[in-house]
Amino acid sequence: MKPKNSFLLAAICLNAAQTLFADTIILTDGKKLEGSIIREEGENYVLEVQVTDSIRDEMLVAKSQVKKIEIVTADEKAFEKIAGLVPTPERLSASGYESRIKRVEEFLQEYPKSAKVSRVKEMLEVLNDELSVVSDGGIKFGESMVSAEDYLANAYEYESKIAAKLIKDAVSRQDYLGALRRFSKYEIQFGQTEDRTQIVALIQQVLSAYGNAITDNINTLEQRLAERKSGLERMSSEDRAQTQRALDDEYAIITARFEEEKETRQGWITPEVFHKESLEEAKRQVDTEVTRLQNMPKDVPKTPLAEVYRKAWGKLDGGTDEEKKTVIEVARQAKLPQPYVDRLVERAGLEVR
Template identity: 30%
Template sequence: MKTYRLLPLLPVLLAASASADSFELKDGSKIEGTILRTDGSDYIIEVQVTKSIKDERRIPKADVVKQVAEQKDQTEFAAIAALVPAPDLYSESEYEVASAKVQSFIKKHPNSPRKKDAQKIYDTLETELAAIKTGGVKFEGRMIPASERAPKAYGLDASIAASNLKKAGDKGEVVSALREWTKLEKDFLGSSAYRDNKDYALTLMKTHLANVTSVLSGYDARVKARQTGLQGMDQSDRVRSEQAIQEEQSAYAARVEREKADGIKWHTLDPFAKKELDEAKRSLETEIRRLTSLDTSTLQNTEAAYEEAYASITKAGAKKQEIDAAISKARGFNMPQKYIDELQKLAPATPAP
């Protein structure tokens, strides 16, 4: 079997192609690649050597008995096929970007055998986008239209917040998870999602406390080791290293200040920032004590209050007195103002006399 030599060029680090032209040679062998150029009686072909490395080969034209062109539409269809099903909580703008990609494929490949499949993907995305634009949401793999979401908006939004908490926590992103817990507690204290996730939040806090305590216990040794390392450097290297450390400390301090200004409770931690580590430890100990002693059965059932108010306001023949009383009662519960506003918008313009 004839061996076709690699050109003496450095490998090019690029992402792997999904497919390429196929070249069948006289000796029965096949090579997949893309013709870059011709050089006299030879083809210069780019081939995939490994997943991340490409190289070039020189092949005599006379040795190529058959060339099967890459099906670009098949390659590109694989990318748009991955757009459905769309992920949970996809935003309006994300749907629009996805739809535009599919539309571009259809225009670029009008005769593709995958055109019908692409059209189905486009129709699915556009249908879900229309639902999002009118107040719907995709959650737990299902599109929930506005008409279905409205009666349980408070509880549904609480479940979404709890889902964000669990996703971050399950990935080990404890600080992000605790920030999601803070949002859940602030806006949805009276929800079943809050009550159901209290123990999960406690577990996260205990895990974070153990980590912070461990980092604090090694603080002095860590600082000493860094100082020893600096002292072992020559003057110029030491100056540069000290400057880099100072820049890192300043950047960290600025980040913490931004987080505080944004009202973020659980700050980013640095193993050399003892003040923030101490503050985190105290906050965690306080929160763990509070949550451990919290009896969630004594909390107002804000979720039920919202649903009761919705039912009263939207029922057939609802009178103005009933509507006013339902909204007034809802105000007495711990729910964000936006849910009161939604209830008011749902009230009929002309109540029953």
């Protein structure tokens, strides 16, 4: 007997590499199916298969078509669920480590004789070692653990690179509004770093794409409103009234948020595709930022601010109060952002800032 769905069979063969925790059924013609054998029905196996990330289905496979079955054991399935916990991502919090450690320890308790125990113990050791650094105030930066001492002494450099990476991550997700909001904060703290030129070039590309999308929404707004009105008119009176109420409620929420964002001057407005004022304000902001970046000086400080901060931090390890005040004043004159001046003052143990 052939599988009940030949299209399904082809899909499973193509997506086999994407299916986790599955048994492997090798057919007599050499094809491989990934799934879980959930029962037998006469001369057939009933196989549960993952068609897509969210869709499962059952299929029949004739026993006569099966050459070999490679069963995945319970511990192997459980291991696959925790295998990705190491290596850890950058800047994982202590609670994030604790959650991962708990899952790894649960595996060791449940499968103490698994062939994966050695590997899982190595994972646990890595997690505990990294947690120790993070608990002391350090972070994971890139693939390396940075001690609290190193981080504090080089905070400006680390945090500028982290801020730049967050912008790039937002762009890679096509979260252009998020990238622009992060860039606004970046400019305040790290607008004179060596990396700024690269970040500005990226943001200029973002502004072009984002601005074009907003312009398109503005130009098509009347047409889209007309199409929506036409769609409402085709509804029954009851459905039309209900839908219109929902649209009115949504519009009121959008308008309130727009007014709040403008009043609080929080920065980049959230544009909504059916809200003309927010679209026009967002376009104005884009045009203003494009002009600002084109006309802004491109020179950077002779001494990088990361170095200014690092040297000041080191000098504040000792000395008199007057000497410490001089060190801090030099950093201030170098235009080190105030939050970092405040950290130097705190390290110096001075009350007046």
